[in-house]
Amino acid sequence: MAMASPSSSVCPSADPFRWWENTLRKRKKQDPNVVLAVREDATMVYIAATSAVKWKGDGLVSKFRLSCLPDSNGNDSHTHGDLMLVMQRCIEEKDITVGSRVLRSLLKDGLVSDHLLRKKLIDMLCLLDGLHKANEDIYELCKEEISSWDVLISAYIKLEQNEKVLELYHAMKKVPVEPNYDIFAAVFRACAVLEAHEIGVAVHIHAIELGYDMDDFITGVIIDMYCRFGWVLEARRVFDKFSERSPMTWNALIGGYCYVGDLQEALLLVQRMQREGLILSNSILVSLLRLCSKFTGLESGKKIHASIIEGGVESDLRISNALINMYAKCNSSEDARVVLDRAQLHDIVTWNALLSGYAQHGCFEEAFDIFQAMQQGDFWPDGTTYVSLLTACCSLEHLDKGKQLHSSVLTLGLDLNLSVGNSLLNMYIKCGSFEDAKAVFNALPGKDVISWNIMISGCREHEHGDEALAALKEMQEVGIQPDRITFLHLLKVFSNMLALEEGKHIHSLIIQKGFDTEISISNSLIDMYGKCGSLEDAVLVFDKTPKTSIVTWNAIMTVYALHNQGQETLQMYTRLEQEGIKPDRATYFSAIKACATLAALGWGKRIHDAAKQAGFATDIAVTNALIDMYAKCGSLKDAREVFDESPKRTVVTWTALISGYAEQSDYDTAVKLFYDMQQESIEPDGLAFLSLLSACSHKGLVEKGLFHLREMRDQHGILETLEHLDCIVDLVGCGGFFNVGEDLLETMPFKSNIVGWLSLLGSCRLHVNVEVARRCFDYVVALARDHAAAHVMMSNVYSKAGMYKEALELEIARLGKEAWKKAGQAYVEVEDCIHRFSANDTSHPQTLSIHSKLESLSWQAKEQGLLNDSLDLEALSPPVKQDLFCRHSEKLAITFGLLNTPADTPIRVTKNIRVCPDCHQSIKLISKIERREIIVKDVDCIHHFRDGACSCEDRDYVNSTCKNHILTRK
Structure with a gap:
């Protein structure tokens, strides 16, 4: 198709750019094959052809008509408007080749100082994917033109390619070209994002040398960089250099303290700033409110709210949303609703902020009320809305509501939203519907590491350890690498399964991935090895872990306590005190438990005093541990004092004291406490009844023990556990009622009950019942062939019955099996x-x-x-x-x-x-x-x-006559 050259038309001198732009747009409508291009000398051209345009490295294909754009005098030119038009067309056509030539020509000729032209060039660099890669050597063309360097650095900042920003900065220094304000700001921000500490300090020195360090804008960026490094003191030194500080500098430092999470210091700076009559920026007010939300700083948030009202910026939508979010997450729903009602503008973020707060505090009904109000206000729910609602559903009783939300998500097509899909997955797992969770997981497109972590966590919660390991293998096969959270979940899985070999395999993967230096991972490894019975491995991990966190000390102390190594637990307590580590609630709890296992009353009182000074003595968990410790040390007087002084008593508190009296064979006091507890409207649980049954067993009170067993089941609806029934077996066995004990053991709905059969075997020694003892022994060795205690107890029965030959043969058999007795x-x-x-x-x-x-x-x-x-x-x-x-x-x-x-x-x-x-x-x-x-x-x-x-009245050591005659002896 032939077209007339635009040069043949008359070009008005008033606005040649507008004329040529309109002409070219008309030509484009007439012929879609018209495109714009730039020659090597950056002269603007247009091309009309009957087929697609092709570009060669050395110019245009000769068969195409080529015309230069004239200026008002008819001369060739590359006007401001022409260049803008070419770049816009490159963006629209995604023409990297032509765009590359435009870029090179503009940088070579230093034509980027114009603000609008510079902005369009940056847009073209950012929007033409690959253009910056096709011109990796273009900064060599910048020469000493600062605006050219500025364009490139600004583009890379927008592309979030901070490494390139630093590379360009170093290239500038070699030319050399002095950076300007914008370039310094960009480089400081790149250092902050990359945490390039050494480069950041060097750039700061460079800025000082050029005199930029006294500029408010640059100073604010430097303060922000140091705060993002976590170097708050260095940021403060930069701030303190100024005797007169601008609002920008104040806001930068306050924002830095918000970034590092230091709410107290941020608020002190706010007060100082306000005393000087300066105004906080809206963005810093939002940051402060977010910090209050994070640390549930309600009172501080209210003070900031007062400042917002005084400053007249409450109507700002971002600020009102931040206020609602702060009040909701600080569990002050009434204040959040007041802000919502007063706000002049609402958007979906407003409602989602309120919903998120309710969800965080588990306020299920309130969250759905807000959801309905939002819909009545014609606000359409988005993915964030459903994430909050599904979070509020994460409990068993709200599974039906969660399924309704799932249906709505499918209707709106939000199931393709990964955050919503992950929330659905988490909801089903938390609500106990693992099969539904697997269905959601399998249908989830583009799973990320969070999806896999939630699924592995579900395997842990629902005791599917094999599936957790399979999930790890599958996620790696599809190219998703496990992160710290993945390994934390897996270590918990194998801790619960007591799967030592699988745990060691995960440990080797952790080392390969480089996560073994993380404190949280080390702590979980210590816990896993401890629970899986490998105290030695737990200690090895502890020895390699930095001892800066009290959590690490607590982890190893818990492991020692788990292995009944009370002496080592107290040694760890002494070591952490010597190293200046401040104990916390868990530390005192573990140390007190260690004292209980050792009956170390002196140590227990010392730790009790330390817990008092630290303010933990009234903590309910520590109180319960203290009662248990004093009781196990045989000091019921001290245990009762702690109990009487306790400001709050739970069923665990009462049970600890009842158990103490039960262990010392004081049934009368134990049963009195049991009913006193109910007088205070505290319902007994299974452990409370177990303590009472134990008291009956220690005193040989068969009839009372059976009464309490019926009471537990009939009056309190508590089902018997294996521990309850084993206690009854011990009770009837010591009373000589072997037929009842055997019947009970044979009809229990529990398998592998070695403890019960051993208990009855021990009773056989007291009553010299060889026949029943042999049956008990056979049951135990059928479950555990090399059980040392069973062999020893059976040998004792033979010895007491005068069957010394049989006792000797059994001892020889035990030694032959290498069934060693536990060392006393x-x-x-x-x-x-x-x-x-x-x-x-x-x-x-x-x-x-x-x-x-x-x-x-x-x-x-x-x-x-x-x-x-x-x-x-x-x-x-x-x-x-x-x-x-x-x-x-x-x-x-x-x-x-x-x-x-x-x-x-x-x-x-x-x-x-x-x-x-x-x-x-x-x-x-x-x-x-x-x-x-x-x-x-x-x-x-x-x-x-x-x-x-x-005090035990020799009940388990000599034959006794039971005073209860409700059962028939055999």
Whole structure:
């Protein structure tokens, strides 16, 4: 198609650009093949052709007609308007080739100083994808033209290619060209984003050398950069250089404190600024309100609100939205509604801010009321709306409402929104519908790492450990790499599963990905190894982890406590104090628990005092731990004092005290407390009933125990657990009702109940019932072939029945299976030091004195005729009758206590296994000879020995006649 050249027409001299623009647009309408181009010398041309235009590197295809745009005098020119038009057409046509030539020509000829031309060139650089890559060497053309460098740097800032900004800055210095205000600002911002600390400092020095450091604008950007580095003190030094500060400088520093989350310092600066009569910018007011939202600083938020009202900017939509968000997230819904009602303008952000606050605080009904009000106001819900509503649904009772929302999401097509999809996934998992969650997950397009993390978390919550590991493998196969959250969820999965090998595999992946240096990951590894039974691995991780966080110390202390390593737990407590780490609530809780396992009353009181000074003694969890600790140390007086002083009592508080009296065989006080608790309108739970049943078991009260079991089920609707039924088995077994115990064990709806059968086997020793003992033994070894305790207990039954051959054969069989008995260990506290003893221990510095004292006690017992008194010696084996005071761990600990404590103080010993009958009888004699109170805590109960008698009344150590006749013995 032939067209006339525009040069043949008359060009008005008044506005040649407008004339040529209109002419070319008309030609474009007539022929869509008309395009604009630029020759090497940047002369504007247009091309008309009957086929598509093609461009060659050395010019235009010769068959196309080529005309130059004339100016008002008929001369060739590249006017401002012409260049604007060419760049606009390049953007519209996405013509990188022509755009590249425009860019090179403009930079080469230094034609970018004009503001509008500069802006259009930046737009073209940003909008033509790949144009900046096609011209990676263009900054060589900038020469010493500062505006050209400015254009390129501004474009890269808009493209968020901060590395390129710094590269251009270094290239400028080589030319050399001095940066201007805009370039310095861009470079400082790039350093802040990249956290390029060293470069940022060097650029700051450069700015000082050129005298830009005293400029308000540049100073504000420098302050912002240092705050984003986390160098608040350095930012403050820059600020303090100025005797007279502009609002820009003040706002920059306050914004910096908001960025690092220091609300208190930010508010102090606000007060100083206001005293100087300066006004906060609206953006800083929004930042302050967001900070108040984050830290639930309601009172501070109200003060900022007052300043906003005084400044007359409450009507600003961003500020009103920030106010609503702050009040809603600080759980002050009434104030949020007041702001909403007063606001002159509303948008979807306004409503979403209110919804988000309600969702954060679990206010389900209020969130849906707001949703309805929003719809009545003709505001269409968006993805953020549904994210908040689905968050509010994250509990079991709101599953139906969540499904309704899911239906609405599908109707609106928002299921393709990844945030909404992830929220749906999370809602179903939290509401207990794992199958629905999997359906949402499988249908979710473009899953991100958050989607996979939510799914892995769901596998953990619903105990699908194998699926969690499969999810990890699949996400890596589709190219999504696990992040810190992924590994944290996986470590929790394997902690719950007690899957040590899988946990070690995840640990190796963590090391490969470089996450092993993160504190949260290290803490989770310590927890995982501890729960999976590998104390050694947990300690190795702890040793490699920086000890700056109290959470790390708490993690290892919890692991030691889990492994009954009370002594090591207290050593960790001492170490963290020495290193200046401030204990928190969890620290005191773990330390107090350690004192309970060791019966270390002195340590317990010391930690109690420290918790008081730190303000944690009234914390309900710490209070409950203190009651339990004092009770296990045999000091019910102290336990009762803590209980009476507690400002708040829960069922756990009452149960801790009831359990304390139960362990010391004081059924009467335990049952009184049990009913006193109900008088205060606190309903007992399963643990409270377990404590009461334990009290019955320790006293042999079969009838009362069965009464409380029926009471638990019939009056309180609490179903029996394995622990409840095992306690009943122990109770009826000690009473000699073996038929009831066996029937109960055989009909329980629980499998692998080794504890119950061992309990009944222990009762068989008391009553010398070989027949039932053999059946109990067979059940246990069927479940655990090499169970050492079962072999030892069965051997004891044979020995007591006089079947020494069978006992010896069973012991030989046990040794052949390498079924080793748990080593007995006893602990005693003397002068704030915990001493540990094992059987026949000769490692202690006072071993000779201890053994000499034991021999002396044996001689005194014979001299005083105690071996012939009313004490029952039938429980003692023949060798012990000849050497009454053998070297078992608890006797060594008690003897050490006798040698190293005042004569008028009790001796407190804890043992990790049950006190044997021989030692039980010996300790009674020691208490009578020495006239000392001896308190021994073992795994069964707390024994108080006084004047030759024990508080347990020898129930588990000699045959007794049960006073209950409601069952038939067999």
